Amino acid sequence: MxxxxxxxxxxxxxxxxxxxxxxxxxxxxxxxxxxxxxxxPEFLIVVMIVAVVLAVFDPPTIARLIGSGSSWTGILIASLVGAITLIPGFVAFPAAAELLRNGAGVTQIAAFVSSLMMVGVVTLPLEIRYFGKKASVGRNALAFAFSIVAALFVGWMVAR
Amino acid sequence: MKLNGFLKKYRATLVVAVIFVGFLVLSPSKAARAEKSLVDQLKTMLLVMPPIFVLLGLLDVWVPRETLIRYMGKGSGLKGTALGIVLGAVAAGPLYGAFPVAAVLMDKGASFMNVLVFIGAWSTLKIPMFLFEIQSLGARFAVARFLIDVPGIFLIAFILSKVLTAGDIERIYAASHNAK
Known part of the structure; x- marks a missing residue:
């Protein structure tokens, strides 16, 4: 549909x-x-890595780390991973969907997706060149905090 | 020449592919799961990627950047801010692609708040991405995230522009003129 x-x-x-x-x-x-x-090329790399990660981490393990029962620890792990990694959305969304099918929690996946899109630790040096240290670090810190709020909201909306 | 370019571009991919095959051989008990996941992901990709990238191309060709820049200056008010959102939302590419565009916007006199809103929209409100997010993670997930992100973008832009002093912002504008 x-x-x-x-x-x-x-x-x-x-x-x-x-x-x-x-x-x-x-x-x-x-x-x-x-x-x-x-x-x-990037897509194929991520697809292969996700395939191996999913083969190694079986659904019970994923569920324990970032499952719906993992609560705050899982949300924090997921948003930290999202903040550090640099994956384009076209690659990240299917990977996130695959994680969801394998036992990850909605709130945790929303935290991952949000911080992935709004926070860029790897690209911080580039951002600083354009916006200076104060504005760049400030934006990323605010975006990180907000991505957790957004995740809670998405988790709540999807669960309704 | 052409083969060289291919090898250069796909070098990392080929390395990962070798590791992937190695994993399949060395860990036969987990190979089936890895293969199935790979096939599932590739199927999604084949189904969804072509229309998305046609959309990206159309947006790129039909939305004139220069014209939009003109309407975002200081005193453009709500219209400028709305334009910041739209410009970011129709954009394509990763967030770091937004920084050079933001530099052009600032250099042409777009207000700092509008630029911050633009960055926020680019980071998370991109329309092609939104369609793709609906497709992969479901409408509820994507719409909920969209709904919370719009106020979030304004909040982040507002707090940032309050925290930074006039001197800070002046320095950023000067720097973006040089960095462009």
């Missing part, structure tokens, strides 16, 4: 774009293809 919506929306937009400007649409498709090809 959700796939259908996705394909439908993109098909309509693509039809509009083609009708308005064929050359631009071709450029858009090439750009999309290039972006997809660009992310492929």
């Amino acid at each position: 959700e796939n259908l919506i996705l394909y439908g929306v993109v098909a309509i937009l693509l039809a509009f774009s083609t009708q308005k400007d064929k050359a631009k649409t071709r450029k858009a498709l090439m750009k999309g293809l290039k972006a997809l090809e660009g992310i492929l």
